[in-house]
Amino acid sequence: MASDQVATTTEGEGHADDPVVPAEAHQPTIGDRDDPLARLRLFEPLLPVLEAGGEHVPVGRTSAPEAYRRRHSPDVPRLAELETVRHYHRLSRTNFGVDQGMYPLGSCTMKYNPKFAEAAAAHPGFARIHPYQDERTVQGALEMLYELQEMLKEVVGMDAVTLQPPAGAAGEFTGIRIARRFHEANGEGSSRTEVIIPDTAHGTNPATAGMCGYKVVEIPSTPEGTVDLDALRAAVGPQTAAIMLTNPNTLGIFESDILAVAKVAHQAGALLYYDGANLNAILGRARPGDMGFDIVHINTHKTFATPHGGGGPGAGPVGVRARLARFLPAPRVAKEGETYRWQTDDGDTIGKVHGFNGNFGILLRAYVYLLRFGSDGLRAIGDVSVLNANWLKNRIKGLFDEPHRDLRKHEFVVAARTLKKEKGVRAMDIAKRLLDHGFMAPTVYFPTIVGEELMVEPTEAEPLAELERFARALEDIVKEDPETVRHAPHTTPVGRIDEPWAARRLLLNWQHVRARPDDVFDEA
């Protein structure tokens, strides 16, 4: 009972009186500051630039046509350059990323983004080309894309690949649209109305199926944490369009019945879809194509260490079997003799899923990563990610409940059910307290089939010493005064936000941020 009350308490006020909190945490944000005198310092010279639409022309002597000139000063706070730099620097310190510390956010595979890939992406030969350039002038870039297509085909065991989808979720959407087009081409477009998804699936899977117009049928997991084959057989029928699976699944367990699952799908005329979210764990050891999958999406950020898009640029290439290749988005890069070109003559294509041809800079980083590690390196990456997860799981044995089978792949789920019962400390409290120790929290309350879950994925990049430090932090948290844990974090600008409020009343643009949220929304 007590723990429930804690869970609903909102502490959005920060901890102004707490000496542990860094002073910078409580400075007003830049949107709340305005200093008219800043013009007298360093900001003024920048204004004419803005007013002239980017041309560095002094005020009053702009060559920009009248119609394009700014009538008012830009609605940004008036601050000197120094204060502006400090603002961004402060923001970067209150942010958290893999470059700062361990980020064991299970299922999200928060890999370190190696700097050699950044360096390659910054190369002017790649950074300063434009998608509208004549093919003959960007042969190197097209060669890179073509080779990436070939390498990805090899990694996942598929016959054709598109690089166009700009994110993992977009890859899913592309893949299921291909499935839909395939069934339509077979005259079964209206009879196949359902997509089957296990309850361990990522939330994007049902969302994808829904966006593609399918009904979703969820399959429960067995007590061992794998797909319930009997339930799957009962659910599959002539109405099934596809089965979407992640393997290993989000519990970090390899679906060992995968060949039987593929058989069930194919006998019913359905397609088997591979969600590439956990591909990192089996790199170089197993390929979705060999498991019987027909369509695969790849999250380049989870597998090939490109930056996580988070709504920005990302890449979610999709691979398919030969019989589905004609439905892939167009264009793809083709090679004719020694020349590379965009091939657009796919009559059965589902069309484009992104402007231009995908996020080139991200694809380039994945390509460089693949070149740097090669096939042996990729296998080592998969192996070490599994080793790290299992070492850590074993290291913290006894601290939490362990709901499933022993051996895991790249991530594991423990549960704080006993801790909740005995000390009133919940998974959320542990996650919050980890922030005070300098770690990002693991994924919590997912997948929702266990209860009080903590889902940990260290990735291959973390050294042993860091895993040990993380394990000790967990030990400390489990032992310490439950009151301290229940009110954590104590060192961050914001403690516990009112999540339902935040989720329902999104502030999506800058002007709203400046206004008081309540005023803005009472108008709506």
Added chain:
Amino acid sequence: MVLRLGFIVNPVAGIGGPAAFKGSDERALEAADLGYLPSAPEKAGRFLRHLKELHRPMSIRIFAAPGVLGADETRAAGWKVGTLGADMGLHDPFATDAEHTRQAAESAIGAEMDLLVFVGGDGTARDVAATVGDAVPILGVPAGVKMFSECFTETPEEAALLVAGLARGFQEGDRLETAPAEVLDLDEEAYRAGRVEVRHHASAAIPRSPRIQSAKCPTCPQDGLEEAVGEVRLRMEEAPEGLYLIASGSTTAALKSVLGIDGTLIGVDAVTGTREGDKVRWQAVATDADATALERLVADWKAKDAPAALIVSPIGGQGFVVGRGTGQITPNVLRAVLPDRLWPIATIGKLGTLEDGILHVDTGDPRLDRAFPDHLRVVVGLGRERMMRVRKSSPLPRTA
């Protein structure tokens, strides 16, 4: 060597179910006048006959309450009967009441029974538990209208399996290993205030066994209820001319309210619609219908060649889709809607309260229990279903 088994039958238990009463004790005669029969004697017989086949000779001795309170059925099943309490000369089931149950239970304490098995529902469980407390472990053979308490097995055959197992290896002077259990019944105050809730009425000791059903959870997480209800409504709108039987509970109450139907709180309402432009107007063709009415409605719609569907919500914590508080939904009604037009509806949160994520059925007809689908598709959201396993471990009774 011998397990001393006290045995009490509430001879009118279950009669209120098909009559759509919320219990049997006070309105047994009224239900009988409508032509309904109590299910307790039949369920008692199933338990006793199955136990007779399973148990090792000389491992169980039954002490039954006199006459219609247990001894008659026990004898009819071929058992030798010891008596529990004085013979009150009871031969008319309708002359019995709760006081008789309590007297028999009282005797079980004095006679030092190792286990007291009763045949009834939550009302009977209340009477038994309030009398014996934890002095004698109790076990319920499900035969009542409501069985929300955690002292019942799923079916009479399951109870027989459990008891035979307990008797195996039982030594005289042993005490059965027990677990504390909650005896629940409808919260009458909440019910009068328009809410369906259960209340803790007594505590009891039950044999420690996975064969005993879980208790109904008092309240279930209902996030996403609107979406699940919306999905069912969309399906209904595809064929408004159909017959939709909507069972009770707070989940289905949300559906009734979306459809604009003034239904009953606990009971089955029958609904059909007419298309008016691009809208559908729903109306109740029967509210709080009893078994006869439901069977007749299903037959009427079948004659019209129009679909009939049954919308139920599994009981939170227990997972019963039918068989607990749904006495009016007879095997005939179920046969008419299975397999595609039985539409269970629940939020994901409610399904999360189920032990091992498994659904249960107790249709009243063991053959139908066996023929029930192994999995049901539960509507959990808009365009979203979850496959749920249906447990069917009850052995089929042998025909006599």
